[in-house]
Amino acid sequence: MAEKVDVLVVGSGPAGSTAAMYAAKAGADVMMVERRSAVGSPVRCGEYMPSNGEIVKMFPNLTDEDSLFDIPKNLVCRETLGIKLVDPKDKVTLLDMPGYTIDRDIFDSYLADRAVEEGARLVTGCSFDRIDGGVAKTSQGDISYKVIIGADGPGSRVARSLGLSRNHNPYPAVTAQVKGDFEPYLYMFFGDIAPGAYSWIIPKDGRANVGVGCSPRFSEGLVTDYFGRFAEKRGFAEHSRVQGKYVPSEGPIPRTVSGDGILVGDSAGQVISVNGGGIPLAMIAGRIGGNVAAAKAAGKGSLEDYEVQWRRIMEKPLKTAAFNKKLADSLAFRSERSTAVCMSVLGKRRLNKLIRCQSIFP
Ligand SMILES: Cc1cc2nc3c(=O)[nH]c(=O)nc-3n(C[C@H](O)[C@H](O)[C@H](O)COP(=O)(O)OP(=O)(O)OC[C@H]3O[C@@H](n4cnc5c(N)ncnc54)[C@H](O)[C@@H]3O)c2cc1C
Missing domain, CATH: 3.50.50.60 (FAD/NAD(P)-binding domain)
Known part of the structure; x- marks a missing residue:
C-alpha cells in the first residue's frame, strides 16, 4: 500500500x-x-x-x-557591506551591496x-x-x-x-571554510584563477567561506585543482574538507x-x-x-x-x-586580458547593474 x-x-x-x-x-x-x-x-x-x-x-x-x-x-554569522570585484590585475571595484552570511x-x-x-x-x-x-x-x-x-x-x-x-551546462563549484579575520566584504576574483566564473572569499564570524566556480568551457583540469591553486595563492593552508556541486x-x-x-x-x-x-x-x-x-x-x-x-x-x-553571462562568455572570459579590459570598460556603474540582474545597456 x-x-x-x-x-x-x-x-x-x-x-x-x-x-x-x-x-x-x-x-x-x-x-x-x-x-x-x-x-x-x-x-x-x-x-x-x-x-x-x-x-x-x-x-x-x-x-x-x-x-x-x-x-x-x-x-546571521556576519553582516557584509558590499562586494569587491578583483580583476586579473588586482584592480578592485567596490560595489555597495549590504548582505549577510549564514551557516x-x-x-x-x-x-x-x-x-x-x-x-x-x-x-x-x-x-x-x-x-x-x-x-x-x-x-x-x-x-x-x-x-x-x-x-x-x-x-x-x-x-x-x-x-x-x-x-x-551547469558548472561545478567547490567550497571550504577557513579560520581568520576578514573584512566585511565579499571578494570575487576573476581571471585564470577561476576561468569563466570566479573564486571568492565570503566573511563569516572569525572564519570565511572560500571557494571556486569555473566553467568547463574555459577551464583545463578539475575545479578542485583550481581550488588548490586559489588556496595556495591566498595562503589558506588549513581549510575544512572541500565540498561541491553543480550550479545552473x-x-x-x-x-x-x-x-x-x-x-x-x-x-x-x-x-x-x-x-x-x-x-x-x-x-x-x-x-x-x-x-x-x-x-x-x-x-x-x-x-x-x-x-x-x-x-x-x-x-x-x-x-x-543569463544574457549578460553569455556576453561575458563571448567577450570577457576569453583571456585574462579580455577580462580586465571588459571590467574596466564596464566600470562601476555597469558592474553594479550586472550584479543586480539589470541590463548593462545603455
Ligand atoms: C559552491 C556553491 C556556492 C554557492 N553559493 C551561494 C551563495 O553564496 N548564495 C546563494 O544565494 N546561492 C549560492 N549557491 C547556490 C545555492 O546553493 C542554490 O541555488 C540553492 O541551494 C538552491 O536551493 P534548492 O533548495 O533549490 O536546492 P538544494 O539546496 O540543492 O537542495 C536540494 C536538496 O534535494 C536533495 N535531493 C536531491 N536529489 C534527491 C532525491 N533524489 N531524493 C531526495 N532528495 C534529493 C538534496 O540532498 C538537497 O538537500 C551556491 C552553490 C554552490 C554549488
Missing part, C-alpha cells in the same frame, strides 16, 4: 522546505523527503545572502519580502523545522527514484500524491520523471509545470547566471509553489498559476542575467 499525501516535496533545501512550509500552512497534508541523513549537511554553498532591500532591487515585482526572509538574528546547515535546518512546525512530515535518508503510474518510488517505499514538488537541485530526478528539461548557469528552464508536478529552485534553473546566487530565488519560488500546490490539492486553481506567478517576479531579471 502506498502512503497517501496531498503534496509530496522532494528535497529539503531552501526551495523544498519553503514550499513544504507554505503548503502545510495552507492546510495541505505535506511530506518532504530528503536523501541526505541530515538536512543541509554537508554544506555546499558560499552562504551569502543579499539584504531584503537588495533582493527587491533585483526583483521589483516581489512583494511581502519581509515575511519570506524573516531570518532570526542568531542565524547553510543551520539555515536549512531552521527552514525545515519551520515546515515541520506547520505540520509537514520530514523523512530524511529517503531518496526519490522515479514516478511510476502516478506514484513516487522512493528508497523507503511508494508515495501517492495529488501534487509533487521537485526541489531536488540541479540534476533533478523529478524533472526527468515529469518529462521536463534539466539544466543545460543558463537561467530558468522553459517549462516548470507538467501534469501533477512543478519544479522549484535549482531544479528549475532559478539561479542568477552572473553570480550563481540561488537561495533567495529558491525561497521565492518555494513560497509560490507551496501555496499553489496546496490550492490545487484542495481542488482549487491550477498548477499553471505557479508558472505564471514565479515568472512575473523572476523571469525578466533571470533572463537578463
